Amino acid sequence: DIQMTQSPSSLSASVGDRVTITCRASQGISNDLAWYQQKPGKVPKLLIYAASTLQSGVPSRFSGSGSGTDFTLTISSLQPEDFATYYCQKYNSAPRTFGQGTKVEIK
Amino acid sequence: EVHVVESGGGLVKPGGSLRLSCAASGFTFSSYSMNWVRQAPGKALEWVSDISGSSSDIDYADSVKGRFTISRDNAKNSLYLQMNSLRAEDTAVYYCARGPCSSCRFPFDYWGQGTLVTVSS
Numbered sequence: 001d002i003q004m005t006q007s008p009s010s011l012s013a014s015v016g017d018r019v020t021i022t023c024r025a026s027q028g029i030s031n032d033l034a035w036y037q038q039k040p041g042k043v044p045k046l047l048i049y050a051a052s053t054l055q056s057g058v059p060s061r062f063s064g065s066g067s068g069t070d071f072t073l074t075i076s077s078l079q080p081e082d083f084a085t086y087y088c089q090k091y092n093s094a095p096r097t098f099g100q101g102t103k104v105e106i107k
Numbered sequence: 108e109v110h111v112v113e114s115g116g117g118l119v120k121p122g123g124s125l126r127l128s129c130a131a132s133g134f135t136f137s138s139y140s141m142n143w144v145r146q147a148p149g150k151a152l153e154w155v156s157d158i159s160g161s162s163s164d165i166d167y168a169d170s171v172k173g174r175f176t177i178s179r180d181n182a183k184n185s186l187y188l189q190m191n192s193l194r195a196e197d198t199a200v201y202y203c204a205r206g207p208c209s210s211c212r213f214p215f216d217y218w219g220q221g222t223l224v225t226v227s228s
Contacts, residue, residue: 001169034214036152043202043218044144044152055216087152091207091214094166096142098152 002027004088006099012107019075021102023088028068032092035064035073038101039084048073049091078104109133109217111203116222123193127222129186129203137161137181140206142215143188145199145224155201156188160209171197193226200224 003026013019023033031051036044046055048064051071061076075082083106088099115127129141143155156167156177165177176189186203200221207213 032212038152043220044215046214046216049214050212089152089154089214092212094154094157095168096154096157096214098144098154101151 001095002029002090002097004090004097004099006086006088006102008102009100010103010105012105013078014107015078015080017078017107019078019082019104021073021086021088021104023066023071023073023099025069025071025090029090029092031067032090033064033066033071034089034091035062036087036089036098037082037084038087044087047086075104109205111205111217111219113201113203113219113222116201116224118225118227119193120228121194121226123226124189124191125193125224127188127190127201127203127224129188129219131184131186131203131205134205136179136184138208140164140209141179141186142204142206143177143186144202144204144215144218145197146202146221147196147199150199153199157206158186190224193224195226198224198226 005024033051035048038044052064085101085103110132112130140159142157158177174192178187202221203219204215205217
């Protein structure tokens with residue numbers, strides 16, 4: 001099975017910072033990669049699909065890139081509402097594995 | 108508007124069984140695959156199982172294979188997860204999530220609020 005590895009596991013950043021989270025697949029998954037945001041006690045929210053396509057309603061400060069095995073989620077200017085845990089997921093075939101998550105905390 | 112609502116969680120003893128349900132509305136249920144995803148307390152999301160719109164394709168995570176059974180009733184717009192031989196490590200919030208349409212490649216766009224399953228003696 002393909003494993004999804006995110007880095008870092010957590011990071012501290014300030015409002016206005018540029019934040020980058022990496023997700024690596026153990027085998028190529030084309031661009032079938034999604035990013036989700038989850039705030040404490042809340043349901044995961046789809047941010048990006050097809051590695052770089054923003055889901056409707058998601059602010060443009062979020063962007064995604066990559067293909068094959070290496071992917072990146074970037075928040076261009078961190079806002080207070082962006083402090084959350086972010087997960088990548090391969091969704092092209094089962095098992096539809098999630099990464100272990102990256103917690104973005106306030107510095 | 109799309110809605111998915113889980114029910115059926117609760118406290119169960121190790122070795123016991125539980126059946127989760129997910130009621131869907133606001134979309135053509137039979138045209139979409141559906142998924143169960145769980146999250147143990149303080150842990151990451153874990154995909155559990157999925158079922159295609161026609162029930163012809165079903166997959167399970169290795170951690171639940173042989174113990175859990177996913178099913179759906181398109182006439183009732185409902186998804187189910189029968190969980191047998193439950194273990195302490197199955198303790199989690201279980202989410203129902205909509206997958207892609209039949210000919211689509213798309214992740215999980217609508218999620219329920221989740222139902223808590225606690226396995227403890």
